[in-house]
Amino acid sequence: MCLGWTKDVEGRSPAIAHRETQREFVARGLLAREEAEQLVCMCMLTKCWPGWMRLWRKHGFRNARLSLALMLLMLFGPATCGGAVRMASAQAMDVVTLPQPLTESHYPVERALRQRRSLRDFAATALTLKEVSQLLWAAQGVTSPQGLRTTPSAGALYPLETYFVAGNVSGLAPGIYRYLPRAHRLVRVSQGDKRANLAAAALGQPSISKAPGVVVLTAVERRTTGKYGPRGIAYLEREAGHAAQNLLLQATALGLGGVPIGAFVDARVAAILGLPADARPLYLIPVGRPGPGDSASKPRSAR
Numbered sequence: 001m002c003l004g005w006t007k008d009v010e011g012r013s014p015a016i017a018h019r020e021t022q023r024e025f026v027a028r029g030l031l032a033r034e035e036a037e038q039l040v041c042m043c044m045l046t047k048c049w050p051g052w053m054r055l056w057r058k059h060g061f062r063n064a065r066l067s068l069a070l071m072l073l074m075l076f077g078p079a080t081c082g083g084a085v086r087m088a089s090a091q092a093m094d095v096v097t098l099p100q101p102l103t104e105s106h107y108p109v110e111r112a113l114r115q116r117r118s119l120r121d122f123a124a125t126a127l128t129l130k131e132v133s134q135l136l137w138a139a140q141g142v143t144s145p146q147g148l149r150t151t152p153s154a155g156a157l158y159p160l161e162t163y164f165v166a167g168n169v170s171g172l173a174p175g176i177y178r179y180l181p182r183a184h185r186l187v188r189v190s191q192g193d194k195r196a197n198l199a200a201a202a203l204g205q206p207s208i209s210k211a212p213g214v215v216v217l218t219a220v221e222r223r224t225t226g227k228y229g230p231r232g233i234a235y236l237e238r239e240a241g242h243a244a245q246n247l248l249l250q251a252t253a254l255g256l257g258g259v260p261i262g263a264f265v266d267a268r269v270a271a272i273l274g275l276p277a278d279a280r281p282l283y284l285i286p287v288g289r290p291g292p293g294d295s296a297s298k299p300r301s302a303r
């Protein structure tokens with residue numbers, strides 16, 4: 001069943017999308033689940049065009065409301081489909097494949113637990129793409145063929161969406177990126193250094209503008225509330241805690257540091273990231289190397 005057109009993740013020639021490949025696009029990180037569903041729905045509308053025409057000819061002229069509804073479907077269905085395809089193609093062009101993360105090291109978890117301290121002053125040194133890869137993997141990376149991740153999730157529903165605000169990262173242009181856990185890739189959602197805007201949305205906290213990068217944990221609430229009702233909100237907030245702690249321990253093990261920031265204006269952060277209406281920012285985590293002005297910058301052996 002042909003449902004629509006899109007480009008593959010490397011931007012190669014278009015491929016026909018159908019229900020099976022919809023799943024593959026999600027798995028490969030080309031589209032988020034919602035985007036793939038939107039694409040399929042809209043393409044189905046387009047495919048049904050001759051049916052709409054027949055219906056209209058048969059009933060539409062006699063029924064004003066049906067006539068209007070059909071007209072709107074025919075006018076805006078294909079246009080929305082085109083939008084979804086354009087969105088998919090645009091995304092395909094802005095995908096960054098991250099280096100493979102390490103899944104073993106000789107740094108004991110006990111040492112990371114003992115040495116982790118909130119870091120608010122960062123050196124001006126750039127983060128490497130390998131470090132960014134490792135931090136994002138620690139927060140939300142996929143660790144099983146079924147798609148289970150480094151952090152637990154109520155009902156394995158994974159409501160968290162992780163963004164990375166890059167300012168000073170070697171091999172990554174300044175901008176805002178969304179992390180695709182299964183594909184272990186980043187998709188650019190906007191260009192330019194947005195750290196100062198983010199700091200302003202967080203009561204001007206300087207740690208955000210000083211850090212070479214900021215991880216932003218957000219959640220699509222309905223993924224969890226759909227199953228657990230209002231209690232799902234508490235679940236996804238707890239999940240952000242798991243992800244943040246993983247990330248901070250991983251940062252410690254890499255000789256980096258960060259601070260989990262909860263003091264910010266939700267709506268302003270959401271606007272900077274361009275979050276969809278049903279998503280909410282939960283944590284900002286600036287990360288980088290210890291700077292001279294932070295007690296955490298003392299050699300770890302001295303602590």
Ligand SMILES: Cc1cc2nc3c(=O)[nH]c(=O)nc-3n(C[C@H](O)[C@H](O)[C@H](O)COP(=O)(O)O)c2cc1C
Pocket residue numbers: 116117118119120205207259260261262263264
């Ligand atoms: C929910 C939460 C919100 C926090 N918000 C901020 C914040 O907005 N700014 C900040 O600098 N630190 C923030 N922190 C970090 C705490 O200040 C820090 O963890 C605490 O001082 C203990 O120090 P430690 O992390 O070095 O052990 C927050 C921590 C938590 C758990």
